[in-house]
Amino acid sequence: MKEAVEALTNVGLNKIQFNRIEIRCESTNLKSRAIPEKLGFELEGILKSEDLSADGSKLTDTCIYAKVRTE
Template identity: 85%
Template sequence: MNPILLDIPLQLEAERLLLRAPKQFGDGSIVNEAINKSFNELKTWLPFAQTIPTVEETEVNLREAYINFLKRDSFRFLIFHKGTKDFIGVTSFEGLDWDIPKCHIGYWINTEFSGKGYMLEAVKALCELGLNHIKFKRIEIRCESTNLKSRSIPEKLGFELEGILKNEDFSADGSKLTDTCIYAKV
């Protein structure tokens, strides 16, 4: 089946969270505010967070993400708290290979909400969508070996650590080589 024909929900619900595609114009301002608030933490791990984007750049990025969602090239979800409507962070299926089918999951959290189990809950909901609805045969989570908070997500969700690739990537700022953990659920 052509992936463009797949019925992928634009919104997911978890116990405390609502995950939705970035389909609402104006999402850029709330996401940009979270990037600003979380910049010091994000820049350590994420290449996109080496400079603070403008609200317009964030809005463009989100609109492009929605286009990619519709094209079935990637699936980005913005995470909101059901009760308070606060913006929590982002999680997504990236690197889709429809022949196998497989993907990897990316995520980042608004620092204000870190340590409350929200990202674990969001990634769990995304995994359930991927394995049970989309029928991925393999979902990976890759992260830097020293990023213990990020590593805890796949470990708590029962992903298998398949290996640690030595000197496999550059640090987010490009200054040194880093080791990459590869976790997978099949």
């Protein structure tokens, strides 16, 4: 998954010229959080009680990671 996200990030920032790419994931999903962290995305914030858990039983926090194209 890391390689796929890295390739998509490179295409988005360098070929399509997006200014910003975000990755959002549940705060307790450590494997999902590890991907943007390994790829140099910055944790910009955590939205509290923002979304339902995968099983729909409770509200969960959502992490927002972002990478911005450098000039």
